[in-house]
Amino acid sequence: MKISVTPAGIEGVRLIEPNIFTDERGFFYESYSARQFAEHGIDLAFVQDNHSRSEANVVRGLHYQGPAGAQWRLVRCTVGEIFDVVVDLRVGSSTFGKWIGVRLSAQNKQQLLIPPPFAHGFAVLSGPAEVQYKCSDIHNPRAERAMSWRDVDLGIDWPLDGPPIVSAKDTRAQTFADYVADPDFPEGWESMAAKGETS
Secondary structure, eight states: OOOEEEEOSSTTOEEEEOOOEEETTEEEOOSOOHHHHHHTTOOOOOOEEEEEEEOTTBEEEEEEEOGGGOOOEEEEEEEEEEEEEEEEOOTTOTTTTOEEEEEEETTTOOEEEEOTTEEEEEEEEEEEEEEEEEESSOOOTTTEEEBOTTOTTTOOOOOOSSOOBOOHHHHTOBOHHHHHHSOSSOTTHHHHHHTTOOO
């Protein structure tokens, strides 16, 4: 049951499509296989699974962890449909500050693999929606970061069908301009993190 792995529009972000077996009983597929990921050059160890349920027009994000708790995330929607967004936070990248949006749903069963230096968020298109994602590092409150989902510089086109429902914490999140002034992922951040020079 081979998976398909394709670039998702920004270098490093990948769209994962499973091979689904269906018959009169329903369906079966491998939602994650370390062996199959390794065959595509993806060698990750996931240590935490998260699961959220949200109503229609809920927006969660944009979230990420700084270098002290940098996470790969493998995101899928198992109930309903979401508009999943990632923003490139790599200073020096040709797509720095750019975003992509992908519709993930229980029907299409696609997943998005997101590297650490990207902010992630989603809007619920058909409520309720349940989102599950695997993380390559545990949640670290000291490394937790958020960026405004409605930042004018990012200009994300959220396809909402009503007033957005957002947490107070996400409403207070930093702007992209704030991030540019003090970035978590400057050029060379990986070597700095390896030396313990990040907080």
